[in-house]
Amino acid sequence: MNQPFRTVLLPGRHHVLTRFQADYLRALLAGEVTDTEGEPVAMAPDAAVVWAVTSANHRGTRRNPVPAARREAAIERFALTEGIESIVVGVVDVAPTDRFAELTVKTVAHETGGRRTPTPADTVVACSTAAVTAMYRDLGFRVVPVEAGHPDDPARPWDVLGMLVAGDERWRDLAHPATLSVFDRYGLAEATRLICTDPVVGDEGGLTATREYRSYIAAFEAAAQRKWDQARPWVRPGRIVDVGCATGAMLELAAAEPTLHESDLFGVEVARHLYDECEHRKAQGAFAANPNTFFVQANVLNGSVFPDGTVDTTTTFALTHEILSYGGGVAAVRDLARSVAAHTAPGGVWINSDVCGPADGDRPVRLRLRTDDGARPEGPVDLAALPDPKAHLDRLSTRARFDQFAVDFRRGAGVPFPFTTDGGDVLLSLADAMEFLSKRSYTDNWLSETHEQFCALDGAAWTRLVTDAGFQVDPRVGAWRNDWLVEHVFAPVAQLLDPVTGEQLDWPVTHVLLVARMPEGPAVAG
Incomplete structure (x- = not known):
C-alpha cells in the first residue's frame, strides 16, 4: 500500500x-x-x-x-x-x-x-x-x-x-x-x-519583442558621457529625473558630480530588462557617490510619477521617438510634454535630446545609393523567418538594403513610405530618405528600428509642441546636424540630389537638443 x-x-x-x-x-x-x-x-x-x-x-x-x-x-x-x-x-x-x-x-x-x-x-x-x-x-x-x-x-x-x-x-x-x-x-x-x-509595454515588459538588449545596452553605455556632457550645462540641481534612463549610465555620471551631491536622482524606465539592470548596477555600488539615487519602473504616459511642481530637471535622451513610435504617434509625445510640464517646478528645466526630422521634410529628393558594397538578391525577404537576420542584412548592398527597409518600415512603423525609381536612383521625400539613412546600419536591431519613426517632428514642430505644454524654449539650442553621421554613415554610401537638376544637396539636420524652461510665475507681493 x-x-x-x-x-x-x-x-x-x-x-x-x-x-x-x-x-x-x-x-x-x-x-x-x-x-x-x-x-x-x-x-x-x-x-x-x-x-x-x-x-x-x-x-x-x-x-x-x-x-x-x-x-x-x-x-x-x-x-x-x-x-x-x-x-x-x-x-x-x-x-x-x-x-x-x-x-x-x-x-x-x-x-x-x-x-x-x-x-x-x-x-x-x-x-x-x-x-x-x-x-x-x-x-x-x-x-x-x-x-x-x-x-x-x-x-x-x-x-x-x-x-x-x-x-x-x-x-x-x-x-x-x-x-x-x-x-x-x-x-x-x-x-x-x-x-x-498598457498600449506601450508588451507581455515581457519591453517596448518591443524584437529588441536585442545586449547591443542596445552597449550603445547606451557608450554614449552616456556624450549625453551627459550635452545636458550638464543646463541641469538645475534639486530633484533630477532621467525618464527612459536605460541602464542608468547617465545618472551614474550625475551621481559622481560633486556639485550635485545634495540632489536626489531618479531614473524612470518602463522596460523590465533595463529597469532590472539599473537595480543590479545599484546593488553593485555604481551610484554610491550619491546614495539618494532611486529607480522607478513606470510608463510616464499612464500618469504622473512625481507630484506636480516637484522636479527641477527632467532629461529625456533618445526617448521621445520611441514614445512616438510605440505609444501612439505625435499625440503621445504631446501627452509626455504635458506630463513633464505638470511635474516641473517653476524655473525647472526639461532637456530633451533625440533624433529630428529635416525642415521641409516633404521636399522631393533623388537618393543615389551604392550598389557595389554588397549583394542585391531577387528582392526583400521575411526577416522574421530567418535564423540570423543580421547576417542577411550585412551582406546586402546599400541599394538592396533600401528595398528591404521599405517593406519592413511600412509594416513595422505603419506608414506609407512612397517612392519611385529612376534608373538606379530612388525618388522620395527628404524625410523618408533620412528615415532610411539614419537606420541603415542598425542591423543588430533592424526589426525594432524599422518600427520607429525618426523624422515625424522637425525642429519647428518640436518648439511648438513644448511651448504648447507651457514651457519656454531656450533659443541657444535647437536642431543640429551630426557631422560624424554625415562623414561615416551617409556620405560613404549615398548622395542626396535635387530630383530635377541633379545638383548635390546639403545634408539636413539629424538631431535636436531642446532646453525648455518652466516660467517662474508672477512675483508674489510681500
Whole structure:
C-alpha cells in the first residue's frame, strides 16, 4: 500500500489566490480528493503545501504584473488564515521548455536545503494545466487536477486576474481574502490594470519583442558621457529625473558630480530588462557617490510619477521617438510634454535630446545609393523567418538594403513610405530618405528600428509642441546636424540630389537638443 503523501507541490504564478483553492486544499489535505486517474489521494497528518511561485524574478509585465514579494505575502496570509502548513519557493523565469517540471522540482529541493525534495513517493502535484500536468506525470508524480474537470467549472486564478483587468468587480467575490488584503493595502488592483492594459509595454515588459538588449545596452553605455556632457550645462540641481534612463549610465555620471551631491536622482524606465539592470548596477555600488539615487519602473504616459511642481530637471535622451513610435504617434509625445510640464517646478528645466526630422521634410529628393558594397538578391525577404537576420542584412548592398527597409518600415512603423525609381536612383521625400539613412546600419536591431519613426517632428514642430505644454524654449539650442553621421554613415554610401537638376544637396539636420524652461510665475507681493 502506498504511503500517505507528506507534500503537495502547487506550481503556478499565484498572482491571485482563490476561495476555491482554499476549499480544494482543505479537502485534499483531508484525503477527500482523487487524482487525475480517479484514485483516492491519502495525505499524512503533517503534510505541507509547497507553493512554487514561478516567474519570481519578473515584475511589471503583463505576464507577471504582481511582484513576487507581494505574491508571497498573500500566500503566507492565506496559509495562516486557512491553517495550512505552507512553504513558499520562488522559481526564476525560464524560456518555454519541456524540462519545466524537472527544474521546478530541483529548485524546491535546493531552496529548502533538501528538507522538502519532491519525489513521486512523497509528493502529489496540484495542477490544472494539461501541458504542465503531463510533464509531472512523465516524472512519475501523481497529479490532482484542482479546477480542471471539476463539475462546478470554477474560475482559475488567471480567469480571476482577467476579470480584475477587465474591471469586472466579481473578481473580489472569487479571490481569497488574503489576496484582497494584500491587493488593497498595496494598491495592486489598479497597478495590475495599468500594466496589463498598457498600449506601450508588451507581455515581457519591453517596448518591443524584437529588441536585442545586449547591443542596445552597449550603445547606451557608450554614449552616456556624450549625453551627459550635452545636458550638464543646463541641469538645475534639486530633484533630477532621467525618464527612459536605460541602464542608468547617465545618472551614474550625475551621481559622481560633486556639485550635485545634495540632489536626489531618479531614473524612470518602463522596460523590465533595463529597469532590472539599473537595480543590479545599484546593488553593485555604481551610484554610491550619491546614495539618494532611486529607480522607478513606470510608463510616464499612464500618469504622473512625481507630484506636480516637484522636479527641477527632467532629461529625456533618445526617448521621445520611441514614445512616438510605440505609444501612439505625435499625440503621445504631446501627452509626455504635458506630463513633464505638470511635474516641473517653476524655473525647472526639461532637456530633451533625440533624433529630428529635416525642415521641409516633404521636399522631393533623388537618393543615389551604392550598389557595389554588397549583394542585391531577387528582392526583400521575411526577416522574421530567418535564423540570423543580421547576417542577411550585412551582406546586402546599400541599394538592396533600401528595398528591404521599405517593406519592413511600412509594416513595422505603419506608414506609407512612397517612392519611385529612376534608373538606379530612388525618388522620395527628404524625410523618408533620412528615415532610411539614419537606420541603415542598425542591423543588430533592424526589426525594432524599422518600427520607429525618426523624422515625424522637425525642429519647428518640436518648439511648438513644448511651448504648447507651457514651457519656454531656450533659443541657444535647437536642431543640429551630426557631422560624424554625415562623414561615416551617409556620405560613404549615398548622395542626396535635387530630383530635377541633379545638383548635390546639403545634408539636413539629424538631431535636436531642446532646453525648455518652466516660467517662474508672477512675483508674489510681500
